[in-house]
Structure formats: structure tokens, C-alpha cells
Amino acid sequence: xxxxxxxxxxxxxxxxxxxxxxxxxxxxxxxxxxxxxxxxxxxxxxxxxxxxxxxxxxxxxxxxxxxxxxxxxxxxxxxxxxxxxxxxxxxxxxxxxxxxxxxxxxxxxxxxxxxxxxxxxxxxxxxxxxxxxxxxxxxxxxxxxxxxxxxxxxxxxxxxxxxxxxxxxxxxxxxxxxxxxxxxxxxxxxxxxxxxxxxxxxxxxxxxxxxxxxxxxxxxxxxxxxxxxxxxxxxxxxxxxxxxxxxxxxxxxxxxxxxxxxxxxxxxxxxxxxxxxxxxxxxxxxxxxxxxxxxxxxxxxxxxxxxxxxxxxxxxxxxxxxxxxxxxxxxxxxxxxxxxxxxxxxxxxxxxxxxxxxxxxxxxxxxxxxxxxxxxxxxxxxxxxxxxxxxxxxxxxxxxxxxxxxxxxxxxxxxxxxxxxxxxxxxxxxxxxxxxxxxxxxxxxxxxxxxxxxxxxxxxxxxxxxxxxxxxxxxx
Numbered sequence: 001x002x003x004x005x006x007x008x009x010x011x012x013x014x015x016x017x018x019x020x021x022x023x024x025x026x027x028x029x030x031x032x033x034x035x036x037x038x039x040x041x042x043x044x045x046x047x048x049x050x051x052x053x054x055x056x057x058x059x060x061x062x063x064x065x066x067x068x069x070x071x072x073x074x075x076x077x078x079x080x081x082x083x084x085x086x087x088x089x090x091x092x093x094x095x096x097x098x099x100x101x102x103x104x105x106x107x108x109x110x111x112x113x114x115x116x117x118x119x120x121x122x123x124x125x126x127x128x129x130x131x132x133x134x135x136x137x138x139x140x141x142x143x144x145x146x147x148x149x150x151x152x153x154x155x156x157x158x159x160x161x162x163x164x165x166x167x168x169x170x171x172x173x174x175x176x177x178x179x180x181x182x183x184x185x186x187x188x189x190x191x192x193x194x195x196x197x198x199x200x201x202x203x204x205x206x207x208x209x210x211x212x213x214x215x216x217x218x219x220x221x222x223x224x225x226x227x228x229x230x231x232x233x234x235x236x237x238x239x240x241x242x243x244x245x246x247x248x249x250x251x252x253x254x255x256x257x258x259x260x261x262x263x264x265x266x267x268x269x270x271x272x273x274x275x276x277x278x279x280x281x282x283x284x285x286x287x288x289x290x291x292x293x294x295x296x297x298x299x300x301x302x303x304x305x306x307x308x309x310x311x312x313x314x315x316x317x318x319x320x321x322x323x324x325x326x327x328x329x330x331x332x333x334x335x336x337x338x339x340x341x342x343x344x345x346x347x348x349x350x351x352x353x354x355x356x357x358x359x360x361x362x363x364x365x366x367x368x369x370x371x372x373x374x375x376x377x378x379x380x381x382x383x384x385x386x387x388x389x390x391x392x393x394x395x396x397x398x399x400x401x402x403x404x405x406x407x408x409x410x411x412x413x414x415x416x417x418x419x420x421x422x423x424x425x426x427x428x429x430x431x432x433x434x435x436x437x438x439x440x441x442x443x444x445x446x447x448x449x450x451x452x453x454x455x456x457x458x459x460x461x462x463x464x465x466x467x468x469x470x471x472x473x474x475x476x
Contacts, residue, residue: 059272062188065261069184070177070476072262079176083169090162096155105142109338113137136334138341144329150353151323157314161307168303175296177476180260182465187257192271193458194250200450201243208236208443215436228436235440239447282457284464286402290394292387294472301383308379312372318365322356390470397467404460411453418442418449 060068070076149155212232219229258265292298329349335341358365422442428434468474 058269060269061272061274062185065188065257065271066181066184066476068263069180069261073180073260074262076173076176076180077262079169079173083166083173086165086169090158090165093158094155094162096149096152097159100147100149102145103142104145105140108139108141110137110139137336138334138338140333140341142331146327148325149323150325151321153314153318153320153322156317157310160310164303164307164310168300168307171296171300171303175300178296178469178474181474181476182469184257184260185465186462187253187260188271189458189461191250191253191257192273193454194246194253195271196454197451198243198246198250200447200454201239201246204443204447204450205236205239205243208232208239211439211443212236214430223432224436231436231440235443278461282405282408282460282464284401284467286398286467288471290391290471292390295386295390296472297386298383298390301379301386305376305379305383308372308376312369312376315365315368315372318368319358323353325351325353327351393466394470397463397470400463401460401467404456404463408453408456408460411449411456414449415446415453418446422446 212229215224215229215232218224219226255265257263263269327350330347332346332348333341333344334346335343422439422445425434425438425442429436429439465474
């Protein structure tokens with residue numbers, strides 16, 4: 001009897017120990033040793049999901065896209081042409097400094113002549129007198145005229161403003177280059193990160209598909225409730241919808257990149273990037289001081305100020321005389337018989353200097369000077385307004401960059417933790433420790449974290465470009 005009691009006591013004690021161990025095991029699920037390393041979140045190279053095999057495996061990096069745009073972008077090529085047009089226009093305006101040679105002539109036939117063309121003269125020594133005609137019915141007068149500008153206020157003004165006009169056109173080209181570099185970079189990152197989102201959603205959809213199959217078999221085996229299978233299906237459908245939207249969005253994003261590059265629409269290419277270099281280049285020196293002189297807009301205003309100052313000086317010295325030299329050579333042919341008009345000629349030539357002095361122009365010169373000085377004040381106000389605008393862009397870009405950099409690192413950690421949580425919760429669910437709702441929550445947090453991570457990376461790269469533009473550091 002004592003042995004039976006002792007045996008029962010041992011059995012109860014062992015049962016209580018097992019129960020306590022099971023409860024402790026359920027409350028503190030041990031972390032397996034084979035959890036994947038999630039402390040580092042990489043950014044893999046994603047192939048072009050729209051590639052149909054017709055592009056021959058063409059991959060372009062960001063630098064190659066920018067280089068292509070510098071050659072083929074229509075807006076940039078127009079600015080190049082406008083610079084050449086400005087140079088040619090200056091050459092046309094400055095051509096007046098060279099001798100101007102013109103040839104002209106007139107062929108005249110007199111149908112009827114006045115009496116002034118008839119003179120009376122005495123013929124011989126007698127009293128006999130008669131009339132002789134001193135003019136001819138047909139005349140041909142070719143003329144060669146040469147003029148040379150010596151002093152000209154208009155030409156002096158043109159000479160001073162010609163290099164400034166070329167510089168202004170080149171600055172427009174530089175401004176267009178900066179826009180192209182920034183726009184192509186943003187469009188490139190937008191395509192790249194959308195492809196990354198597609199990769200994330202593909203991975204999540206495949207994982208959710210496995211969960212749906214597992215819960216379906218568990219439901220059929222009576223292990224889980226029907227709601228687990230339905231919830232898994234709903235989550236899978238939502239992921240498929242997001243994947244479909246991303247796949248559709250990548251097409252217009254590629255089209256936008258092609259437009260900025262000047263790439264032929266019918267051709268296809270893939271994007272590629274050195275992920276290590278990209279991750280290392282996300283940081284920028286935020287302690288750099290803002291220098292307005294580095295901004296192309298500030299340089300353009302300075303050029304406008306110089307051009308306006310030259311215009312003011314032109315109006316001030318418009319009273320200067322215009323002096324030019326000239327030489328005319330005439331060769332007159334005359335004959336009453338038209339076929340023989342070239343039988344005799346009467347040459348004549350003149351040389352001289354012409355002078356033109358504006359004495360009174362109705363106070364137009366005074367008002368022109370005043371108008372130009374007022375326009376100088378307008379440009380100064382534009383400069384002050386530009387400084388405020390640049391400072392606003394600088395502070396906004398700096399704030400966005402710092403916040404996006406912080407958000408990027410936070411989202412990077414969130415992805416690592418979300419992957420770890422999902423791995424652990426999924427194991428707990430398979431062992432029947434937690435409900436499937438925990439898996440859905442962990443899966444949703446993982447998808448959200450991965451999408452937020454890619455979005456934060458794009459926002460960081462975009463804000464970096466904006467900050468570089470605000471600093472005036474984007475050059476090509």
C-alpha cells in the first residue's frame with residue numbers, strides 16, 4: 001500500500017513538472033539558431049520586369065543615362081543651337097565694322113527730252129548757225145560704292161554686349177544641363193525603386209501563396225479553423241493587387257525616363273546600379289555653407305545686370321556722332337543708238353567722310369536713360385528675391401534630407417526586425433502555439449516595412465539631389 005502511494009506521488013509530481021514546463025515553453029518560445037541574418041538589409045539589382053527579350057540585354061547605369069541625355073535630349077540640343085544662333089547673330093551685327101561694298105546701276109532711255117537738254121551753238125566762222133544736242137537718248141550708269149564705319153555708338157554697344165550675349169546663352173545651356181541631370185537622376189531612381197518594390201511584392205506574394213496552401217491543408221485536416229484559410233487568401237489577394245499596380249506603374253515610369261533622356265520609344269533597356277556605391281553615396285556634407293555665386297540662376301542675374309548697364313551707357317553716349325568714310329566710282333555710258341551704248345564712257349569718282357550728329361531728339365535719349373536705370377533697379381530686386389528663394393530651397397532641402405536620412409536608417413532597422421518577427425511567429429504558428437492572426441499581423445508589418453524602406457531610400461536620394469541643386473553642386 002505504501003508503495004502504491006509513493007508511486008502515485010511520483011507520478012503526480014512528474015505530471016506537474018511537465019505541465020509547468022509546457023506552460024513555460026509556451027510563454028517563452030525559444031529562438032531557433034537558424035534564423036537568417038537580418039541585421040543588414042541589402043538593395044539587390046533588379047532586372048527590367050518589362051523586358052520582353054527584344055532589347056538584347058541592354059543595361060544602363062545612371063551615369064550612362066545622363067551621358068545619353070547630354071547627347072540626345074531635345075531640350076538640351078535646342079539650347080546648344082540657341083547658343084550657336086547667338087554667335088551667328090553677333091557676327092551679323094558686328095559685320096558693319098568691315099567695309100561695305102555695293103554695286104548698282106541704271107539703264108535709262110529718254111522717250112522725250114525737255115528743251116533744257118538742247119543748246120544752240122555757232123558752226124564755223126560765218127553767220128550760219130545751227131543746233132546740237134548735248135545729251136543722249138540712252139544712258140547706262142554702273143556705280144561702285146564703298147563705305148567704312150569709323151565711329152558708331154550702335155556698333156560700339158554691339159561690340160561690348162556680344163560676349164555677354166554668348167555668355168547668357170551658355171548659362172541657359174548650363175541651367176538646362178542641371179535640370180536634365182536632376183530630372184534623369186530622379187526618374188532613374190524612381191524606376192529602380194519601383195522595380196525593387198516589385199521584387200519585394202513578388203517575394204511576399206510567393207510567401208503568402210505558401211501560407212495559403214499550408215492553411216488550406218491544415219483546414220482540411222481539421223487542425224485550424226476556416227477563418228485562417230480565408231484570412232490567408234485575403235492577404236494574398238491584397239498582395240497580388242499591389243503587385244499588379246506596381247507592374248503597371250513601371251511602364252509609364254520607363255516612358256518618363258526615356259523622355260528625359262531623349263531615348264527612342266520603341267527601344268528598350270534595363271537599369272542597373274552599383275548598390276555598394278549607391279549606399280555609400282547617400283550621405284552629403286550638410287555643414288557646407290551656402291554660396292549664392294555657385295547657383296546658375298545667380299550667375300544669370302549678374303549677366304543681366306551687365307547687359308542692362310551696357311544699355312544704359314549706350315543711351316548716355318548716344319549723342320556721339322556717327323562717322324563713316326565713303327568712296328563712289330561711276331562709269332557713265334551714253335549713246336543715242338542703244339546697241340552702241342557701250343562704245344563710249346564718262347567715268348567719275350568721289351571720296352569723302354560723312355558725319356551725323358543727333359542734336360535734338362525730343363528728349364528721347366533722356367527718357368531712354370531713365371528707363372534703363374529703372375530696369376537696373378528691377379534686376380536688383382530680382383537678385384534680392386532670388387537670394388530669398390535660394391535660401392528657402394536650401395533650408396527646405398537640408399531639412400528634408402536630414403529627416404529622410406533618419407527615416408531611412410529607422411526603416412532599415414524596421415525591416416530587419418520585421419523579418420525576424422515574421423520568422424519566429426511563423427514557426428510558433430506551425431507548432432500550434434499562436435493563432436494565425438499573429439502571422440497575418442507579422443506578415444503585414446513585414447510588407448509595410450519593406451515598402452517603407454524602399455520609399456525612404458527613394459525619398460533620401462531625391463532629397464539629396466534637391467540639396468545638391470540648392471548648393472549649386474550639380475555640374476556636368
